[in-house]
Amino acid sequence: MSDASTIVEQPGMVFPGRTLLATDGSEDAVLAARAAIDLAIKTGSELHVAHAWQGVPSVRFESFVRAHLELQARGLLVEQTARAEDAGAKVGGTHLREGSAVDEVLDLAEEVGTDLIVMGSRGRGPVKRLVLGSVSEGVVHHARCPVLVLRGGSEVWPPKRVVIGDDGSEAARVAASLAADIGKLFAARGLILRAYPKLPEMDLEGRTMDARMVDDELRREERKLEERAARIRRDLGVQLRVRIGVGDPAAELLEAAEEENEGKRTLLAVGSRGLGPMDRARLGSVSTKVLRAAKGPVLVSPRPRGGSGSE
Numbered sequence: 001m002s003d004a005s006t007i008v009e010q011p012g013m014v015f016p017g018r019t020l021l022a023t024d025g026s027e028d029a030v031l032a033a034r035a036a037i038d039l040a041i042k043t044g045s046e047l048h049v050a051h052a053w054q055g056v057p058s059v060r061f062e063s064f065v066r067a068h069l070e071l072q073a074r075g076l077l078v079e080q081t082a083r084a085e086d087a088g089a090k091v092g093g094t095h096l097r098e099g100s101a102v103d104e105v106l107d108l109a110e111e112v113g114t115d116l117i118v119m120g121s122r123g124r125g126p127v128k129r130l131v132l133g134s135v136s137e138g139v140v141h142h143a144r145c146p147v148l149v150l151r152g153g154s155e156v157w158p159p160k161r162v163v164i165g166d167d168g169s170e171a172a173r174v175a176a177s178l179a180a181d182i183g184k185l186f187a188a189r190g191l192i193l194r195a196y197p198k199l200p201e202m203d204l205e206g207r208t209m210d211a212r213m214v215d216d217e218l219r220r221e222e223r224k225l226e227e228r229a230a231r232i233r234r235d236l237g238v239q240l241r242v243r244i245g246v247g248d249p250a251a252e253l254l255e256a257a258e259e260e261n262e263g264k265r266t267l268l269a270v271g272s273r274g275l276g277p278m279d280r281a282r283l284g285s286v287s288t289k290v291l292r293a294a295k296g297p298v299l300v301s302p303r304p305r306g307g308s309g310s311e
Helices: 027-043 062-087 101-112 135-142 170-185 211-236 249-261 277-282 286-293
Strands: 007-010 013-016 018-022 046-053 090-098 116-120 147-150 161-165 189-196 240-246 266-271 298-301
Touching: 018 027, 018 101, 027 046, 027 062, 027 116, 027 147, 027 170, 046 062, 046 101, 062 090, 090 101, 101 116, 101 135, 116 135, 135 147, 135 286, 161 170, 161 249, 170 189, 170 211, 170 266, 170 298, 189 211, 189 249, 211 240, 240 249, 249 266, 249 286, 266 286, 286 298
Parallel strands: 018 046, 018 116, 046 090, 116 147, 161 189, 161 266, 189 240, 266 298
Antiparallel strands: 007 013, 147 298
16 A cells, blocks of 8 residues: 555545556446546545556567557547546546556556556456456456456446455455445445354364354354444444354355345455465465456455465
8 A cells, every 4th residue: 555645534534545547448447437437536536547558479560550559558548538537537647558457557556656446357257257367356366455346337336235354354454444435435335244164163272162152252253343343433434234154255245245136236345365376276265256256346455565364
């Protein structure tokens, strides 16, 4: 995250002061632009608009093809910037980059001092989304600031509900605060959820836990979660319900998002461990599963630099 001078403070909320919109002209990127512009206008934050394009391998007429691609890329950037300015957003800069979209977005975020990256998911089919390597996943898992990924069509924004996954980590805390900020802007209903893959069988002393002990343990965890929610309510003035679940955390979050028939209008927010590609492929993180399967927008906050793991 960038220094505190880039944070926009409004009564009852603290919102990132510098947002990077990464666009590629796709349908979901148009939705991302709408969300980024909306957030920038409502919070007074500075918006940077970026597009990364890639050249072509050495072929006949390479210079002509490159010039054509660059012209298209520049036109897209100009169009998105004009849309943001016409809507009333404060555009702090436009950035045309050549190279891998993931690398260019990540590098630019560091150069600009971005506090939030907003981008679209290409919205590929359910089978293709199971393959690692999409631009949105690459950015999410390597970014040093929160990333808001948009998908699902025009009806998903603004969100009507916010569902926050909590695991007690600092990454989850940041995701919760930012998601609550966004929820407050649109008077969205909120839920903060902590899920356990399975119930504990032993306590810290190694004793077998009976049903009452397990129930007492869950109640203690629920009180901790309530304290977490209470701090958000106090700091941001946002109302959040709390829930303890048992089962796969990603599945619990996705199921909660579907409640009230608002799956697409629900913003899901989680922390990320920042796992390496082999760990993600073998284990599958909560953030990866949610990012691939969610029907609507997803906010992922990374592990703070030097911090402990999450999820």
